[in-house]
Amino acid sequence: MAGLALAAVALGGGVAGAFAATAMNGDRPVVSSPVLSPASNQSGTTVADVAAAVQPSVVSITAGDAEGSGVILSADGLILTNNHVVSGLGDGGDVTVRFSDGKSARATVKGTDPSTDIAVLQASGVSGLTPAALGDSSKLKVGDSVLAIGSPLGLEGSVTAGIVSALNRTVTVGGDQQQPDLPPGWGRNQDQRAATPTTIGGAIQTDAAINPGNSGGALVNASGQVVGINSAIATNGGDGNIGVGFAIPINTAKQIADQLISDGTVSHAFLGVGVSDAADAAGNAAGGGTAGALVGSVSSGGPAEQAGIRQGDVITKIGDQNVTGADDVIGTVRGHKAGDKVSVTYVRDGQTHTVTVTLAERAEEE
Numbered sequence: 159m160a161g162l163a164l165a166a167v168a169l170g171g172g173v174a175g176a177f178a179a180t181a182m183n184g185d186r187p188v189v190s191s192p193v194l195s196p197a198s199n200q201s202g203t204t205v206a207d208v209a210a211a212v213q214p215s216v217v218s219i220t221a222g223d224a225e226g227s228g229v230i231l232s233a234d235g236l237i238l239t240n241n242h243v244v245s246g247l248g249d250g251g252d253v254t255v256r257f258s259d260g261k262s263a264r265a266t267v268k269g270t271d272p273s274t275d276i277a278v279l280q281a282s283g284v285s286g287l288t289p290a291a292l293g294d295s296s297k298l299k300v301g302d303s304v305l306a307i308g309s310p311l312g313l314e315g316s317v318t319a320g321i322v323s324a325l326n327r328t329v330t331v332g333g334d335q336q337q338p339d340l341p342p343g344w345g346r347n348q349d350q351r352a353a354t355p356t357t358i359g360g361a362i363q364t365d366a367a368i369n370p371g372n373s374g375g376a377l378v379n380a381s382g383q384v385v386g387i388n389s390a391i392a393t394n395g396g397d398g399n400i401g402v403g404f405a406i407p408i409n410t411a412k413q414i415a416d417q418l419i420s421d422g423t424v425s426h427a428f429l430g431v432g433v434s435d436a437a438d439a440a441g442n443a444a445g446g447g448t449a450g451a452l453v454g455s456v457s458s459g460g461p462a463e464q465a466g467i468r469q470g471d472v473i474t475k476i477g478d479q480n481v482t483g484a485d486d487v488i489g490t491v492r493g494h495k496a497g498d499k500v501s502v503t504y505v506r507d508g509q510t511h512t513v514t515v516t517l518a519e520r521a522e523e524e
Contacts, residue, residue, distance in 0.1 A: 178197040181403075205302040205305065207319045207479045208382045212307050213258040214288035218314070219279070219374065220254045222247050227308050228255065228279065229384055231292045231415065235263070235281030240389050242356075244277050255281050258315075267416030267433035273426060274492055275331075275356045275406065276403050276414040290376065293383030295407035298322050298362065306366040306388055306403065308375035320366030326479055327361040328489040329404050331390045359489020360479070361404040362386045368403030377405040387411045410493050428520035429502075430460020434471045439448055450474040451487045465513040467504060472477035474510070475503035483520050491517065 217228045219239055226243030230236070237255060240484075246269055253265040263281045270277040273509065309315055364377060364455045368391050377386035387404025394400055417424045432455035436448055450472040456463045467473075473481050476490045477500050494500060498521035501514045 182301075185230070189246040194493065197445070203377070203380060203382070205232045205317065205319055208305055208380070209307065209376060210461075212290075212376070212378065214289040216258055216307070216375070217255040217441060218309060219243055222251050227388075229374070229387065230287050231278075231419075232289055233282040233285060233287045234267070235265070235279075235287060236419060237265065237279040237281060238279075238387065238411060239277050239279060240444065241272050241306070242389075243277045243374050244270065244279070245272065251372050253279060255279065267351065269422040269424075269498050271414050271424045272356060272416065272500055273349065273424070274410065274414050275358060276387070276411055276418070278418045280478065285365040291383045292408050292412055293379050293381065293385040295385045295409045298325060298379070298385055298407075299323060302521065303380050304364055304385065305377055306364065306368050306375065307373060308372040308388065310369035310371040312453055313371075318367040320364050322362060323402070324363040325360075326489070327363045328483075328485045329358045329361050329390055330355050330485055333402050338504075344375045352368075357485050357492070358406055358489045359486070359491070360407050360410060360493045361390075362407055364403050365401045366403065367399040367401070369399045372403075384408050409495075412511050413495065418445065425496050426520040427458075427496050427498060427517040428461065429487070429491050429517060430457035430462040431455065431467065431473075431487070431514065433473065433484040433487050448472045448474065449482050451484045453483050453504075461515045461518050462502075465502065465515040466511075467502065467513065467515075469507070471506050473502060473504045475512075476500055496520075 215230045217230060217237055219226045221244040224243055224246050226236040228238055228239040228249050231238050247267065253267065254262055255265045256262045263284050265279040265281045268278045268280045300322050304320060304322055308316060308317045362377060368388050374387045375388045376384040377388055379385045385408050387408065388403060388405045389459060390404040391399060392402035412423055431453050433451040434454055436450040436452040453467060453469055453471045453473065456467060456469055473487060476479055476487065479486065479490045481487055494517055496517055497515050499514055500517060502514055502515050
């Protein structure tokens with residue numbers, strides 16, 4: 159399955175950790191710092207205010223040969239990060255987290271979900287930490303001001319400002335096909351390079367500079383709330399940011415993290431179709447010129463079959479998300495949980511149909 163056609167998309171883990179945000183209530187104007195437009199109904203604040211407020215809720219992570227970042231979820235040391243930050247560890251691999259006050263602690267991997275690139279760590283022997291305030295990524299709008307806060311290229315505590323450039327992007331990252339375009343010095347081991355590609359659905363695109371070292375860090379709204387987990391950048395074969403970065407929406411990340419914390423495993427939604435791109439950029443081929451996802455197979459007794467979807471249908475929309483290819487189906491379904499009811503629009507014999515599908519729980523082999 160293809161990723162972005164415009165550029166290579168690479169996992170954002172790298173040479174250093176990153177910081178995440180917490181709530182901030184300060185409202186004093188700072189003349190030397192620009193004012194952010196709020197991403198919700200809360201009052202705006204300055205870049206300096208947000209940057210000063212986030213430090214207690216952030217960690218950098220060293221996991222074997224890889225380094226990344228994390229967001230503090232609880233006072234006793236639960237930490238949210240990317241799966242690819244810790245995916246290269248073997249059994250009993252060593253993880254160290256470093257807090258903003260300079261103190262360090264050992265950590266264990268509480269649970270991972272490669273399908274959504276989310277992991278949760280548990281720091282040992284800590285208490286009284288300041289959890290990050292988590293926002294509502296569904297309220298984001300294109301043009302909202304955001305900050306990416308982290309330690310790109312080893313420069314701890316760096317803050318970059320930008321806007322939400324786009325919403326609901328589907329991005330495929332990782333895998334061997336990405337290797338020629340990975341920037342040098344990312345510190346990723348062989349196990350990570352060979353990892354199965356991950357499709358991130360509903361991703362937040364931002365022009366706030368994200369570079370190696372931001373992986374697992376936070377995308378922060380103007381109220382100092384975490385609205386995304388920075389996870390990937392697009393490159394043109396160079397060695398850093400070109401103004402296109404991607405974050406996992408915090409609503410998705412929190413849903414996955416809650417399951418990992420409570421059960422150590424994640425239940426994924428299952429639509430029950432095998433899909434491929436229906437039309438290429440020129441509008442050719444399988445879908446008869448209809449852009450979407452061509453249904454190549456339908457699981458017997460699965461949600462799609464029960465809703466009347468058949469082999470040869472072209473899915474063009476799931477809920478409010480337009481589908482332009484197979485990756486959109488994968489990414490959109492991963493953003494839901496088993497039991498959710500979603501509308502699926504498809505084209506059959508030139509006619510458009512919409513049905514309601516109740517997503518099921520995906521078995522490991524599906």
